Amino acid sequence: MATKTGEEYSTKSQELLKMMDEYSVGVFGAVPSFVVSGKGSTLVDIDGREIIDFACTMSAGNFGHCHPVMTKAVKDSIDTVTLTNIATYHESWPRLAKMLCLKFGYDKAATMVSGAEAADSVCKIARKWGITRKRISPAEVLILGSSENYHGLTTGIWPLMDASNQAEEFGVTSRNITNRNPQTGEVLRYGHIEDYEAVFSQMHGRISAVIIECLHGRLPTIEEEINFAIKLRQLCKKYNVLFIADEIRMGCAKTGKFLSCDWMGEENKPDMITLGKSITGGMYPASYILGNNDTMELVGPYSVSSTFAKSPTANIATLTALQIYEDENLLERAAAKAEGLRKSPRSGNTTMSNMLHAEVPMLVL
Amino acid sequence: MATKTGEEYSTKSQELLKMMDEYSVGVFGAVPSFVVSGKGSTLVDIDGREIIDFACTMSAGNFGHCHPVMTKAVKDSIDTVTLTNIATYHESWPRLAKMLCLKFGYDKAATMVSGAEAADSVCKIARKWGITRKRISPAEVLILGSSENYHGLTTGIWPLMDASNQAEEFGVTSRNITNRNPQTGEVLRYGHIEDYEAVFSQMHGRISAVIIECLHGRLPTIEEEINFAIKLRQLCKKYNVLFIADEIRMGCAKTGKFLSCDWMGEENKPDMITLGKSITGGMYPASYILGNNDTMELVGPYSVSSTFAKSPTANIATLTALQIYEDENLLERAAAKAEGLRKSPRSGNTTMSNMLHAEVPMLVL
Numbered sequence: 026m027a028t029k030t031g032e033e034y035s036t037k038s039q040e041l042l043k044m045m046d047e048y049s050v051g052v053f054g055a056v057p058s059f060v061v062s063g064k065g066s067t068l069v070d071i072d073g074r075e076i077i078d079f080a081c082t083m084s085a086g087n088f089g090h091c092h093p094v095m096t097k098a099v100k101d102s103i104d105t106v107t108l109t110n111i112a113t114y115h116e117s118w119p120r121l122a123k124m125l126c127l128k129f130g131y132d133k134a135a136t137m138v139s140g141a142e143a144a145d146s147v148c149k150i151a152r153k154w155g156i157t158r159k160r161i162s163p164a165e166v167l168i169l170g171s172s173e174n175y176h177g178l179t180t181g182i183w184p185l186m187d188a189s190n191q192a193e194e195f196g197v198t199s200r201n202i203t204n205r206n207p208q209t210g211e212v213l214r215y216g217h218i219e220d221y222e223a224v225f226s227q228m229h230g231r232i233s234a235v236i237i238e239c240l241h242g243r244l245p246t247i248e249e250e251i252n253f254a255i256k257l258r259q260l261c262k263k264y265n266v267l268f269i270a271d272e273i274r275m276g277c278a279k280t281g282k283f284l285s286c287d288w289m290g291e292e293n294k295p296d297m298i299t300l301g302k303s304i305t306g307g308m309y310p311a312s313y314i315l316g317n318n319d320t321m322e323l324v325g326p327y328s329v330s331s332t333f334a335k336s337p338t339a340n341i342a343t344l345t346a347l348q349i350y351e352d353e354n355l356l357e358r359a360a361a362k363a364e365g366l367r368k369s370p371r372s373g374n375t376t377m378s379n380m381l382h383a384e385v386p387m388l389v390l
Numbered sequence: 391m392a393t394k395t396g397e398e399y400s401t402k403s404q405e406l407l408k409m410m411d412e413y414s415v416g417v418f419g420a421v422p423s424f425v426v427s428g429k430g431s432t433l434v435d436i437d438g439r440e441i442i443d444f445a446c447t448m449s450a451g452n453f454g455h456c457h458p459v460m461t462k463a464v465k466d467s468i469d470t471v472t473l474t475n476i477a478t479y480h481e482s483w484p485r486l487a488k489m490l491c492l493k494f495g496y497d498k499a500a501t502m503v504s505g506a507e508a509a510d511s512v513c514k515i516a517r518k519w520g521i522t523r524k525r526i527s528p529a530e531v532l533i534l535g536s537s538e539n540y541h542g543l544t545t546g547i548w549p550l551m552d553a554s555n556q557a558e559e560f561g562v563t564s565r566n567i568t569n570r571n572p573q574t575g576e577v578l579r580y581g582h583i584e585d586y587e588a589v590f591s592q593m594h595g596r597i598s599a600v601i602i603e604c605l606h607g608r609l610p611t612i613e614e615e616i617n618f619a620i621k622l623r624q625l626c627k628k629y630n631v632l633f634i635a636d637e638i639r640m641g642c643a644k645t646g647k648f649l650s651c652d653w654m655g656e657e658n659k660p661d662m663i664t665l666g667k668s669i670t671g672g673m674y675p676a677s678y679i680l681g682n683n684d685t686m687e688l689v690g691p692y693s694v695s696s697t698f699a700k701s702p703t704a705n706i707a708t709l710t711a712l713q714i715y716e717d718e719n720l721l722e723r724a725a726a727k728a729e730g731l732r733k734s735p736r737s738g739n740t741t742m743s744n745m746l747h748a749e750v751p752m753l754v755l
């Protein structure tokens with residue numbers, strides 16, 4: 026049995042692949058190997074082959090596998106208590122909420138489980154902000170996205186993304202949450218500020234928020250991407266529209282700063298941000314929303330939460346991961362390595378994506 | 391500082407509560423205590439008080455805290471590898487997918503992270519089924535829910551629930567996914583088959599699926615709830631509509647059978663089910679969708695998945711939890727305890743909800 030990369034699966038792997046194909050659906054596409062263990066940057070598959078893991082689950086596991094400090098903290102948490110949130114509080118949540126707010130400079134944090142839930146919830150809060158503060162009617166309130174951005178696969182936020190024909194196949198479209206110009210139906214192109222200027226000038230009274238991933242590796246230079254994000258942020262200020270940076274894929278040191286929106290400078294700070302994926306170093310699913318009181322105080326009970334949100338293990342994993350970045354100077358070390366890589370020869374055909382790969386040793390999807 | 395139950399927070403707890411209120415939003419409402427550890431059915435709070443945990447995080451932790459077999463399996467997993475899915479496969483997923491399909495009698499499994507994601511994804515698949523198999527136009531395809539059911543807080547599925555004024559406040563309504571009669575706007579009442587007969591007779595050509603939680607504890611007797619679910623299931627058969635049982639809250643042995651829909655009998659088996667919340671005994675967020683090839687084969691790449699779906703720890707936790715139910719005869723033991731409780735005196739004012747609480751030692755929300 027050959028794979029799309031042409032590599033052969035072993036007999037053992039073929040059996041597992043057959044079992045997987047027979048009994049499951051829902052894949053992204055992976056390398057032709059069934060992993061059994063991992064350590065640092067090395068995985069071992071069922072045939073004993075070693076694999077150098079450049080991807081780390083699309084950078085969710087950005088300390089590599091089984092980081093000893095993360096492993097110990099999470100195991101200790103699992104030994105201490107199973108799950109306490111909703112019915113009771115766990116003592117770690119207030120500490121974590123405070124740490125997140127102080128580190129990222131926002132008033133309040135909320136937490137969910139998956140990244141898609143955070144992106145969905147931040148849009149939900151932004152809609153309420155638009156209705157409550159900007160007095161947009163509920164049926165009219167708009168959230169705009171951008172082409173080529175990724176926010177997760179749930180239906181509440183799918184219309185923010187380019188889903189080719191999938192949106193039609195699944196019947197999931199929205200007139201209120203979209204990465205298209207609501208009047209012309211054309212996609213709002215990442216990097217093209219004129220697309221947003223056109224929509225804002227016509228419809229700013231209906232627009233509650235714009236959500237984007239601030240860096241991508243899609244434009245030729247990092248400066249062009251930052252400039253686009255800054256211009257969009259300033260457009261939002263001009264028209265009293267919230268600017269939301271979705272940092273789930275692009276945050277946690279993947280672009281050379283902790284948040285990709287940090288490149289925009291303090292004066293262009295987003296109104297809200299989301300965090301997820303790599304925020305626990307791949308140890309436990311957790312996602313966060315950060316914002317100021319003006320937006321976050323609109324969240325009441327039973328509107329933004331989840332059974333496993335604020336779970337003791339999620340809290341401990343996040344607290345530990347944030348500490349590891351500082352204790353191990355990961356950003357500084359990445360910058361130093363990037364400097365070396367930057368000096369090494371490379372082809373003239375360098376895209377921004379390649380540059381980001383070279384500038385920090387963590388993967389940009 | 392007093393709580394709504396009138397109990398006082400200690401000074402230590404008051405500090406944490408103040409910190410939580412200052413730096414976070416998004417609560418369900420919890421007992422006035424900050425937990426630091428737990429074992430079995432007992433929690434210990436920051437003041438050293440012991441709390442008997444009847445709730446177990448709304449029954450997500452249904453083996454109690456720190457079950458030794460679960461704890462060991464999850465810790466071993468964390469020691470072995472961090473996160474492998476998406477970029478590679480982990481060997482545990484094919485085994486788990488097969489186990490889920492054989493145990494619950496479906497062709498294929500898909501997995502997500504949070505329960506809300508599973509409910510959202512199952513509706514997404516059902517919409518594609520309606521469009522592809524039933525030839526409903528994408529703009530017209532309907533998923534119907536029921537009053538008093540709970541499917542999670544994300545916007546894709548929020549319109550399935552009674553959200554009082556929240557749907558309006560957040561501007562989240564849908565004409566395609568709703569627990570209201572699309573023609574009259576009236577809520578489709580749980581337990582009232584006539585509400586569904588009226589909608590089905592008028593609009594069956596547009597209805598792709600109905601999603602409900604089969605048991606609730608809202609009607610006076612368990613028989614009335616089962617009868618309602620069976621009648622709704624038969625109505626679905628009559629009109630070629632998928633019947634989806636959302637077992638995220640009500641599954642995993644909480645109603646005296648493993649699935650609440652098991653009470654309906656094999657001949658009334660749902661077309662699809664969701665599992666979550668307690669499926670890992672509260673150890674790790676994981677959710678699953680099960681269905682037959684007719685629906686599940688509609689899932690292609692990049693449509694139903696998530697970074698932490700199929701994570702090694704999620705798979706191991708689920709495999710271990712399913713084994714514990716069998717090894718420890720949890721359903722039989724619950725039935726025996728229920729028998730004793732059933733014979734104990736109780737007031738005449740017994741609701742179905744109280745009965746369920748008495749019949750199984752696991753909590754029905």
